[in-house]
Amino acid sequence: MNEPVIKVSGLTKIYPGGVLAVDHISFEVHEGEIFALLGPNGAGKSTTIGMLTTSLRPTEGEAIIAGYSINREPSRVRSVIGVVPQEFSADEDLTGWENIMLIGYLYGLPKDTVKKRAAELLQTVGLYNVKDKKVETYSGGMRRRLEIAIGLINRPRVLFLDEPTLGLDVQTRAAIWEYILKLKKDYNMTIFLTTHYLEEADAYGDRVAIIDRGKILVIGKPDELKRNVTWDTLFIEVSGSYDSAKQALSILPQVKEVSFVNGQIVIKVADGPSAIPLVVSAINSTGQEVKRLSLNRPSLDEVYMYYTGKSMREESMSKEEAFALRRTLRRARS
Amino acid sequence: MSEGRLSPFHGLWALTNRELKKWYKEPVILLLSLVQPILWIGIFGKAMNFASMFKSASIEIPGLTVPKQIIDEIGSLVLKQTFGTTDYFSFLAVGMLSFIVLFTSMSSGMTIVWDRRLGFLGKLLTTPVPRGSIIVSKVIASIIKSLVQATIILLIGVLLGLRFSFGLFAPMAFVITYLSLFLLSFGFSSLFLMLALRSTRWETQMAIMNLLNMPLLFSSNSFYPISSMPWWLKPIALVNPLTYANAISRWALLGITPQVSVILSMLYLVAFAAIFTTLGITLSWRYLSL
Numbered sequence: 082m083n084e085p086v087i088k089v090s091g092l093t094k095i096y097p098g099g100v101l102a103v104d105h106i107s108f109e110v111h112e113g114e115i116f117a118l119l120g121p122n123g124a125g126k127s128t129t130i131g132m133l134t135t136s137l138r139p140t141e142g143e144a145i146i147a148g149y150s151i152n153r154e155p156s157r158v159r160s161v162i163g164v165v166p167q168e169f170s171a172d173e174d175l176t177g178w179e180n181i182m183l184i185g186y187l188y189g190l191p192k193d194t195v196k197k198r199a200a201e202l203l204q205t206v207g208l209y210n211v212k213d214k215k216v217e218t219y220s221g222g223m224r225r226r227l228e229i230a231i232g233l234i235n236r237p238r239v240l241f242l243d244e245p246t247l248g249l250d251v252q253t254r255a256a257i258w259e260y261i262l263k264l265k266k267d268y269n270m271t272i273f274l275t276t277h278y279l280e281e282a283d284a285y286g287d288r289v290a291i292i293d294r295g296k297i298l299v300i301g302k303p304d305e306l307k308r309n310v311t312w313d314t315l316f317i318e319v320s321g322s323y324d325s326a327k328q329a330l331s332i333l334p335q336v337k338e339v340s341f342v343n344g345q346i347v348i349k350v351a352d353g354p355s356a357i358p359l360v361v362s363a364i365n366s367t368g369q370e371v372k373r374l375s376l377n378r379p380s381l382d383e384v385y386m387y388y389t390g391k392s393m394r395e396e397s398m399s400k401e402e403a404f405a406l407r408r409t410l411r412r413a414r415s
Numbered sequence: 416m417s418e419g420r421l422s423p424f425h426g427l428w429a430l431t432n433r434e435l436k437k438w439y440k441e442p443v444i445l446l447l448s449l450v451q452p453i454l455w456i457g458i459f460g461k462a463m464n465f466a467s468m469f470k471s472a473s474i475e476i477p478g479l480t481v482p483k484q485i486i487d488e489i490g491s492l493v494l495k496q497t498f499g500t501t502d503y504f505s506f507l508a509v510g511m512l513s514f515i516v517l518f519t520s521m522s523s524g525m526t527i528v529w530d531r532r533l534g535f536l537g538k539l540l541t542t543p544v545p546r547g548s549i550i551v552s553k554v555i556a557s558i559i560k561s562l563v564q565a566t567i568i569l570l571i572g573v574l575l576g577l578r579f580s581f582g583l584f585a586p587m588a589f590v591i592t593y594l595s596l597f598l599l600s601f602g603f604s605s606l607f608l609m610l611a612l613r614s615t616r617w618e619t620q621m622a623i624m625n626l627l628n629m630p631l632l633f634s635s636n637s638f639y640p641i642s643s644m645p646w647w648l649k650p651i652a653l654v655n656p657l658t659y660a661n662a663i664s665r666w667a668l669l670g671i672t673p674q675v676s677v678i679l680s681m682l683y684l685v686a687f688a689a690i691f692t693t694l695g696i697t698l699s700w701r702y703l704s705l
Contacts, residue, residue, distance in 0.1 A: 159543040166538055166541070186429035187426040
């Protein structure tokens, strides 16, 4: 594989007052990847992204982004990354167009280039027809799309998305992801995102790092992570004798465990979808039919639970993050 | 992907332009900020008519009749000795130029508090724009706003009866007046931006503004000359940069001889601007480079 586009080693942040927010984390992100940093609120996600985007200075450790050190060449790093902050950052008193043009100039890009890119990006995120309206009139989804377009004005090699769908409703979240994926394809970038939505990390992350209390617990492809800690579960109803079906199933090498619960055979397998045909033919071979079969695949929450002993969904929000969320929601007005 | 070397001032104009756009796109706010000085000139300046105190008839004291002419003469003399001119309205109107500059420059600090609150500052810090440009653009925008507002006050003053009595060649008088206001705004904008740098609450900033606003105004020679102040206020007035801006403007526009020489006054303003700008930029570099 090529040289990683993000290489983090021993990155640590201790805030004044002694709060250890990020504790010696190390990982690599490769070109073209969507890398998701997943964790509950207060886990250290925003602090990590803050250090990688050079708005926070690490207490210790180093990160190299597209060949530049965040400690020694922060200005270089800034010019090759795009950042979509967690909170809306566009100037509400200006129009969408004025906002994106302004940030373009701050990257030192010539006027013609900025104009061309701004028009193109606003087209892509579907805001071109409202570009001359003040941002204060935009809905939450529109603002987020504007922020993403602004984050791409310098054609970054890495786009950092800090909770890109925080505070948005389900439909808007799906739409935002459509735009992100389209932009990623059009511009061939690497995406580093933080999220506390398990489903998003699972669905869109090529690789996921789970972070808790400032430490990275595990990194891997979502499917691998789940397979490593837990099994897929199949629930089967058959016509006829359960005993012979159970026997036929227990000799399959893929099957880890067979039990009988509430009139259903419950089996644990490593990879549910690929086990289904084998399971069906094993039952058929005993002369019985499968009446009903359902598959339950674990979510990343099970992975999180495996490593921390608690469910991420139940993790309470820190006061500060709750405040940030409220503010974002209030400003979203959608 | 953007490349390589960026000038240390790139983005400066784009940011300044943003501040100005937000200002002239909201004419209501612009007009509101002019209300106070207009009230001072229009009501206070017109009603506090010192000249009329002496423009009475002749005085009859048993055995002596003081003719009106002499009373008038004494009146002019007293006014001239106190204010340097017999025309208090013009004295006050020119004093209000520094007031509007102070007021406008003060509010520049608010813009950085809002930028921080609304996430815009955070976004700026992720771009390669030099940290100094963020502050300098605000100072420049504040100076431009101040001078435009001062011009409006000057025009309103003229409409209400401000009479020039230039102390030197008229165009030069304006150049010198604007130079002093420029320096005043430079210093105050940097000072208030510096105070606002780390503040996340606009309430704090408002409180600072309200706390300093009136004391700065009343401890200067904007309304009355230093010579008529109590002894303890004089030294404060002599540190207050408003005093020097007023003295220079009144010398240039009204021909009033200043207490401290014009050159020294100007040097004082240069030092005031230089010190606070240097401090402001240094601190912003430190705080914003986190």
